[in-house]
Amino acid sequence: MNLHEYQAKALFQEVGIAVPAGQLITELSQLDAALNAINSDGWVVKAQIHAGARGKAGGVKLVKTATEAHEVAASLLGSSLATIQTAGKALPINSLLIEQTLQIQEELYLSLLVDREAKSYAFVISAAGGMDIEAVAEHSPEKILNFPIDPVVGVMPYQMREAGFALGLTGDAFKQLGSMMQKFYQLALDKDIALLEINPLVVTTDNQLIALDAKVNIDSNGLYRQPGLVKIRDFSQEDTREAKASEHQLNYIALDGNIGCMVNGAGLAMATMDLIKLYGGEPANFLDVGGGATPERVSEAFKLILSSSEVKSILVNIFGGIVRCDLIAEGIIQAVKEVGLTIPVVVRLEGTNVEQGRALLAQSGLSIISATGLTDAAQQAVAAAGVKA
Template identity: 45%
Template sequence: MKIHEYQAKQLLAAAGVKVPRGIVAKTAEEAAAAYTTLGGEISVVKSQIHAGGRGKGTFKEHPEQRGVVLVKSAEAAKDNASRMLGSTLVTIQTGEEGKLVSTLLVEEGLKIARELYLGVVVDRETGGPILIASTEGGMDIEVVAHNTPEKILHEPFDVEAGLRGYQARNLAYRLGLEGPSVRAAEKLLTQLAQFFIDRDCSMVEINPLVVTAEGDLVVGDAKVAFDENAMFRHQDLLVHRDLSEEEPMEVQAQASGLSYVKLDGNLGCLVNGAGLAMSTMDIIKYHGGAPANFLDVGGGANVDQVTEAFRIILADPNVKGILVNIFGGIMKCDTIVTALLTAYDKIGIKVPLVVRLEGTNVDLARKMLAESGKPIIVGTDLTDAAQKAVKSLGA
């Protein structure tokens, strides 16, 4: 689950991490009032969306307007906010469709001496959390990794012990910090690592981590995402979820107990099992097609869930055909066919439908398809089904 920058900073501040003073604004007048309340000579007005690249992003309605701006007066804060709020911000991460801005963060300006990069993720190689740092703060970490990989520092830490003090100090020295900045870094790094563990995060990214003129360390920007599989332990975090930032069909699928991810293709996929779903998408691509989604109904889905899965797939106007690939174990093949035929009767399937079945009750399921009288194309195996599905689209 992703959250906004202002929410991430609120949670980090509660964990003891130093963040700038900031005020959330939902109107231009509130942005102006926030500037006055903060009382500095410079403030930053930041668009709040679930995407990076906001500082370089521009608005569809106001191409000259950036998603993050420095302002030196309440009037400037108001003017910029009036263009930002209710407009669509396009960044390198949103795609051409962009995201609607409905909330701003007005934040105090900082006296920046240096900018560092800091991140915490789960490392598959070590099987635990790892802290990533770089002297190249304020830049896209992917660019740094590609051009100057030696400038990216790694520090794995134990999930039980957290980041130890000596690890934090060593990392601070490798970042070129000195004097009071080393002590500030030791405190902030250990706090951040513990926040990652305590909150079951999947990612924490601070870019930039600001080193002030006084040698203090302050979070300049923050991205935080939580492991959705652990949310049952963090019910208090659900209040931070912004459904308007999520794909509506993915939200609907989640409510029905389905795993769905929207993609850019035109061939819908209904599969049971994540590994089988990945293989299905791969073979569609191999035979010249483009999957429109990842949809896993799981091993124990019922008729209503499978019917809902078809409804979600067909809600995407880009879908011109559907490939159903089921390996019957707990999920019996005849259950899928019953749901498939129910979907025909309830919502109608007007696009080519190709079905490949194997496993429990497969003979019964194939008989049901043959006797249904519906124009369903049956694949003898996965390769045959993928080829027929792609061909049905005229590819």
């Protein structure tokens, strides 16, 4: 789950991390009050969407006068914005963050993320802030430093000092970095955060550290512990189908193909999509119904798949371990009847109660294609979608 910049900065402020003075507006009528509340020689108008690289796409504008602010706000609010991080999709701009301008001396990069190799959080820092960190990593990897955090002892003083020296900080900024790293780490633990990022983290001309931007990603697996964050989730920034899937505990990602996939287990789902592509097809989605699938959840999964008009066939690939094949079969039959399926459905079942599951499908009287194995299932699904090998 992603947060907007203004939401991330609210979290920062709660733990004492400095951010620019700012006001959020959702209507143009609120702009004058926001400008008057911010004591600044100018303002920055920032479109609030769940994506980075907004500045390059025209979503962040520096304005000097109230007239300019109104022109920019009017052009952004209520429109949509696509950046290099939105995969060609334009996201709606429902709010703007109006912020003060700062006298900036230096731009840095600071993030805390889950390092899956080290099995811990790790700080990533760079003196090359304000740039695409991916480009820095590709062309100047020596400018990026990594500090894994031992979960037993947390952030150590020597790591704070090393980070400060690496960034060339002195005085107040040096001290503030250490404090910021500690607060970042505790915030991540308290809020089940997978990624905290400030780019740029600026050093002002009076040697203060300010989080000029803010990005926060919450671990969706921990949302049950974060009811306050769930309440501020902005579904308008998410794919409607993916948001709907999360309500039914389904892992769904929309893709561009025409063969719908319903599988239990992420690894099996990836293998299924690979085989579809191997035999000339294109998967329309990634959909993992999980180990505790019920007939109701399977029915919802079918509805999600069919929400795409591009789907020409559906491949159901279930290995019954925790989930029983007969329950999956009941869900398939229920879903086919409910939604009035008119496109081919290829089903491959293996595992617990597989014979009962196959018998249910065979006796259903529905036009369901039974596959003898995964390869056969993929080939039949591709053929049913009208793709020539």
